[in-house]
Amino acid sequence: AKWQHALDLLVDMDLHTVQPxxxxxxxxxxxxxxxxxxxxxxxxxxxxxxxxxxxxVILYSSVVSACEKGxxxxxxMHLLEDLKKKRLREDAIIYNSAISSCEKGQRxxxxxQLLDDLKKTSL
Numbered sequence: 001a002k003w004q005h006a007l008d009l010l011v012d013m014d015l016h017t018v019q020p021x022x023x024x025x026x027x028x029x030x031x032x033x034x035x036x037x038x039x040x041x042x043x044x045x046x047x048x049x050x051x052x053x054x055x056x057v058i059l060y061s062s063v064v065s066a067c068e069k070g071x072x073x074x075x076x077m078h079l080l081e082d083l084k085k086k087r088l089r090e091d092a093i094i095y096n097s098a099i100s101s102c103e104k105g106q107r108x109x110x111x112x113q114l115l116d117d118l119k120k121t122s123l
Contacts, residue, residue, distance in 0.1 A: 073102045
């Protein structure tokens, strides 16, 4: 699977003392997200932060999308709040993934609140 190959490459980088950066983490997280591996995406996202790298909105969107595919609406909502706390500019993609995760979790009130928030941000 492509996601497994991406994780292997990330580990190989570390073994060869090549420091992973936001771009390499982003590629691996996206591969996990596309492969339906939400747990791996979340672990990589945590690792990135432990490495004191600053995630951008694209990384957040990938992880939220992975959570959406894994029916993890609470984690998706937490990540969206974390993004806001870091004062990163949210985009329509992350809102769409968060709304979809709420829909899959049958959390209609939360989904409607996100739609209202989206309207207020004028995206």
